[in-house]
Each structure stands twice: as C-alpha cells, then as structure tokens.
Amino acid sequence: MRGTIGAAPFDLDLVVRSHGWYDLPPFEWDAASRSLSFRARVDRAVASVTVRPGNGGVGWAARGAEGLPASRVARVVRRVLDLDADLSGFHAACRERSAQGFGWIAERGAGRLLKSPSLFEDAVKVLLTTNCSWALTRSMVTNLVSSCRDGGAFPEAAAVAALPERSLREEVRTGYRAPFLLAFAGRVASGALDLSRWEEAGRPDAEVEGEIRAEKGFGPYAADTLMRLLGRHARLGLDSWSRKKVAELRFRGRKGKDARVERFYAPFGRWAGLAFWLDVTRDWHDGGESLWP
DNA sequence: GCGTCCAGGTCTACC
DNA sequence: GGTAGACCTGGACGC
Numbered sequence: 001m002r003g004t005i006g007a008a009p010f011d012l013d014l015v016v017r018s019h020g021w022y023d024l025p026p027f028e029w030d031a032a033s034r035s036l037s038f039r040a041r042v043d044r045a046v047a048s049v050t051v052r053p054g055n056g057g058v059g060w061a062a063r064g065a066e067g068l069p070a071s072r073v074a075r076v077v078r079r080v081l082d083l084d085a086d087l088s089g090f091h092a093a094c095r096e097r098s099a100q101g102f103g104w105i106a107e108r109g110a111g112r113l114l115k116s117p118s119l120f121e122d123a124v125k126v127l128l129t130t131n132c133s134w135a136l137t138r139s140m141v142t143n144l145v146s147s148c149r150d151g152g153a154f155p156e157a158a159a160v161a162a163l164p165e166r167s168l169r170e171e172v173r174t175g176y177r178a179p180f181l182l183a184f185a186g187r188v189a190s191g192a193l194d195l196s197r198w199e200e201a202g203r204p205d206a207e208v209e210g211e212i213r214a215e216k217g218f219g220p221y222a223a224d225t226l227m228r229l230l231g232r233h234a235r236l237g238l239d240s241w242s243r244k245k246v247a248e249l250r251f252r253g254r255k256g257k258d259a260r261v262e263r264f265y266a267p268f269g270r271w272a273g274l275a276f277w278l279d280v281t282r283d284w285h286d287g288g289e290s291l292w293p
Numbered sequence: 294g295c296g297t298c299c300a301g302g303t304c305t306a307c308c
Numbered sequence: 309g310g311t312a313g314a315c316c317t318g319g320a321c322g323c
Contacts, residue, residue, distance in 0.1 A: 019301095020301085126301095129301055129302090130301080130302045130303070131299095131300070131301090131302040131303070131315085131316085131317095132299095132300060132301085132302085132316080132317065132318085133299085133300045133301085133317085133318070133319065134300080134301070135300095135317095135318070135319070136300080136316090136317055136318060136319090137301080139317085139318085140317090169316080173316080173317065173318090174316080174317090175315075175316025175317055176303090176304095176314090176315045176316050176317095177303095177315095177316075178316090180303085180304095216303085216304080217302090217303065217304085218303085219302055219303045219304080220302085220303090221301070221302060221303090222302075222303085225301080237301090238301095239300095239301040239302080240299085240300065240301060240302085241300080241301045242301070243301095294323105295322105295323090296321105296322090296323090297320100297321085297322085297323105298319105298320085298321080298322105299318105299319095299320090299321105300317100300318095300319090300320105302315105303314105303315090304313105304314085304315090305312105305313090305314090306311100306312090306313090306314105307310105307311085307312085307313105308309105308310085308311085308312105
C-alpha cells in the first residue's frame with residue numbers, strides 16, 4: 001500500500017531530526033536514503049511504514065495494513081510528521097526577528113516536530129528521558145518494546161500496565177521510574193485518563209499542563225516537553241542540556257536564572273518554546289552530523 | 294579496578 | 309514557596 005501527501009515545501013530531514021525520537025525504536029532513520037521507518041498500530045493491525053520525500057510532499061509505503069483504507073495510514077503519517085501544524089504565525093514572527101538570528105526558521109520552514117504514532121508513546125518516552133543520559137533512555141525504550149512483544153510496535157498502555165514492577169525495574173531497567181510508568185499506563189488503560197483530552201486544541205494551556213503535572217513522574221521538564229509535542233509552545237521546557245546550550249548561544253556562556261532565558265524569548269509569545277528549541281538545536285541542521293552519542 | 298559525579302528530574306518531608 | 313535528601317542507571321572521569 002502506497003500514498004503521497006502534498007506538503008510543499010517540506011524538508012523531511014528537518015522534521016525527523018527536530019529532536020531525538022528518530023533515534024529511539026520503533027523509529028529507524030536512514031540518513032543516506034533519507035527514509036524514516038517505523039511500526040505503528042493502525043486500527044488493530046501493526047503496520048511497517050516507510051516515509052520518503054516525494055514529488056511535492058511526502059511519499060509513504062506500508063506493509064501489514066492491507067485491507068484497511070489508505071486514509072488510515074495517511075492519518076498516522078500526518079501525525080508523525082506533524083503535517084497539520086499551522087506555523088504561519090510563528091514563521092512571520094521569525095522573519096520579524098531575522099536580525100537576531102531567527103530568519104533561517106522561516107526560510108527553511110522549520111518548526112514541525114517528529115511525533116510518535118500515539119500520544120501514549122510520546123508521553124512514556126518523555127518520562128524515560130528524565131534524570132538520565134540519552135544512552136539510558138535509548139536502552140529503556142528498546143527494552144520496553146522488546147519486553148512487550150507487541151509486533152515490534154511500541155506497546156499499548158494495557159500491555160505496559162500488565163508488566164510486573166519487578167520486570168520493569170530489572171529487565172527494562174527503568175529503576176525508580178517503574179511505579180510512575182505503571183501508574184500512568186494503568187490509568188490510560190483503564191480509561192481513568194483520556195489522553196485525547198490533551199489534544200483538544202480549544203483547551204487552555206494551563207489546564208492541559210495541570211493535568212500532565214498531576215501524573216506522577218511528570219515534573220516541570222517532562223510537562224513542558226510533552227506540551228511541545230502537543231503543539232503548545234508558550235513554555236520553554238528548560239533542562240540541564242538546553243540551559244547550558246542557551247547560555248553559550250545567547251548569554252556568552254554565563255548561566256543565569258531561567259527567568260532571564262524566558263524574558264529573552266518572551267517576544268515570541270505563544271511560540272516562545274518553539275523559538276527557543278529551534279534556536280538551541282540550530283547546529284543540528286547545519287552539518288547533518290549525528291546528534292546523539 | 295575503583296570511587297565519584299552527573300545526565301534532556303521528580304517526589305516527599307520539612308520548614 | 310523554598311529547600312534537602314532520596315531515588316535507578318550507566319558512562320565518563322580521575323586516581
């Protein structure tokens with residue numbers, strides 16, 4: 001099964017390497033052929049999807065989804081590549097601030113962020129980035145996918161919730177995060193937590209962020225990072241890496257209070273977090289080098 | 294080889 | 309509301 005989604009101008013590399021998800025399973029990124037592969041649940045099937053730049057947009061091919069309407073696969077591809085984000089207002093703000101080094105964002109059409117096929121997968125991966133090196137995040141996600149044996153796709157909430165805490169600690173190596181992960185997966189699986197509510201565009205940021213923060217294990221960093229993946233960019237989502245990076249980039253290497261960084265990006269308003277993120281990751285897109293150890 | 298530090302933090306108890 | 313201490317893991321670093 002194949003299809004094309006019109007999205008010109010579109011730079012696949014820019015979206016894929018917008019942050020580290022492409023380095024975590026079930027994603028696979030082949031930089032040489034510029035193709036992104038992943039496994040995703042499409043209705044009740046697990047499909048292997050490959051995405052490549054196509055004529056005037058994105059071409060995709062899927063195995064394992066035979067019998068399903070192509071529109072079901074296309075919907076997953078649109079989500080993963082963040083194709084429905086309206087960045088026109090953001091790019092206008094970047095053009096106005098080209099003298100400060102933000103013009104490239106509008107010129108290259110940057111700002112779409114790689115998403116997982118499901119919000120549950122995004123949330124769990126964010127939780128597994130807290131208080132650890134990237135190598136450990138990669139290890140935990142890899143172990144989780146293989147532990148659940150869910151056709152190679154990222155496990156659904158029920159499958160994670162069914163894992164014994166001991167298995168999460170000793171096999172998946174999530175350590176102290178295990179009870180947080182179990183509680184979150186359990187609430188999603190039982191229906192006590194409806195993640196689709198976090199994706200409702202009409203809801204205020206503060207309300208959604210409050211609900212994310214109410215989940216154990218999701219502190220300020222995790223909540224802001226997940227908000228970014230939800231297309232809500234008012235907050236910066238500072239962490240140890242980005243604090244260091246923005247200090248080098250904008251404050252002559254001098255680390256200061258978070259409030260100073262927030263003031264610097266405040267002119268971008270509801271886009272402040274996206275301007276900040278693209279600012280500190282700009283060099284990832286200049287040379288095409290590997291981002292992660 | 295061993296000990297320490299710290300990485301894309303968060304929670305709880307306590308003041 | 310702010311702060312200290314505990315919490316898992318694994319790689320980097322100094323000795």
